[in-house]
Amino acid sequence: MGVDDVGVDREEVVTEFGRYLRLERDLSPHTVRAYLTDVKSLLDHTHGVxxxxxxxxxxxxxxxxHAAGxxxxxxxRxxxxxxxxxAYCHRRGWLSTDPGLLLGSAKAPRPLPAVLDQRQAKAALDAASSEGPKELRDQALLELLYATGVRVSELCALDVDDVDRERNVVRVMGKxxxxxxxxFGLPALRALDRWCIHGRPLxxxxxxxxxLFLGVRGGRIDAGTVRRVVHARLAQVEGAxxxxxxxxxxxxxxxxxxxGADLRSVQELLGHASLNTTQIYTHVSIERLRAAYRQAHPRA
Structure with a gap:
């Protein structure tokens, strides 16, 4: 194949780029879909050339x-x-130069995330009502989510053997x-044991x-179900x-x-590739400290 304006089949370009994103970059299916949509829009802008x-x-x-809002x-993104x-097209020989090198990197805003305070977190985890299989599962996944800070996709992908009960650790496959x-701590361990012994077999x-976590039909739980569980439990906590x-x-x-945990340890626990991603949580803590100071100090 040639370069620049020499004939290159658009569909082949998009297909090959998608394969590259999945197999070589190992991006998530969601990101691959978004990138391919963007590429098709970009190629429409250049009339496929x-x-x-x-x-x-x-x-x-x-x-x-930008003008489209x-x-x-x-x-x-x-x-x-x-x-x-x-960069990919240049490496493949479809472009003689890489114009993307001249493109500035847009910075996405990083608003401070909303979080529970420690009282609200305790109230949410203490709000379990009964001992049916659904309640046992919901309590176990809530305890594990809060104890480990894992992503919802990582939680859904967990298998029973990923939990090491002797060392109180869970093996997670991340991004x-x-x-x-x-x-994880003892409350999460106890909740997991109750689910695995009295709930999961049913x-x-x-x-x-x-x-590890199942839906009511016996298959692996999905992210949508976990989201509904979290929203429902937090709705029971006043002010959360x-x-x-x-x-x-x-x-x-x-x-x-x-x-008192150090930033590097939190980075490793969360599975962040860059410490910069983890640093947002220091800003969250500082803002909460400022809010408490403004509310409590007579000379604030």
Whole structure:
């Protein structure tokens, strides 16, 4: 195949780029779908001509997205996609130069996440009502989410053998297929034991497999069910913000730092590739300290 304006089949380009994102970059299915949608939009802008992908075309496309009212976070993703796509096309010989190198990196805003305070977290975890299989499962997954700060996708992917009850740790497969080991406390261990002994066997079917958390039909639990469980439990706590599983992750990280954990340890527990991602939780703690100071100090 040639370069620039020499004939390159658009569908082949999109297909090959998608394969690269999945197999070589190991991006999540959600991110791959978003990137491919962006690439198709970018190619529409150049009328399908790869040779039209110069820095001017990239900036015009992004300006059009901005004019259409796209959020800053979305524009940051589209910028990252464009840079990744032009670099890939250059390596494949479809572009003689890489115009994405001249494209500035858009910064997405990083608003401080809403979190539970420690009283609200305790109230949410103490709100279990009965001992049916659903209640046992819900309590176990809530305890484990808050104890470990794992992502909802990581929680859903857990198998029974991923839990080491002797060492009180769970083996998690995170982003980029990076495995990490995360500790948890006795309340989570007790809740997991109650679920595995008294709840999980009641929902097991012939094809259940090794999944730790199950749905009512015996299959592996899905992220949507976990979100509903978290929202429903927090709705029982007076004054608690309406958070999902990621809100429990934010809360766990914030409470760890408030309790004296160092930033590097929290980074490893959460599975963040960069310490910069973890640093947002220091800002959360500082803002909460300022709010408490303003409320309590007579000279604030």
């Amino acid at each position: 790869l040779g039209g992908l110069d820095i001017g075309a990239l900036r015009e496309w992004l300006a059009g997205q 796209k959020a800053r976070a979305t524009l940051a 589209k910028t990252a996609c464009a840079r990744t796509f032009t 980029g297929r990076k495995e990490r080991t995360v500790p 929902w097991m079917k012939a094809g259940t497999g090794p999944a 913000p309406d958070l999902g599983p990621h809100g429990l992750r934010h809360s766990a990280a914030t409470h760890l730092l408030e309790g």
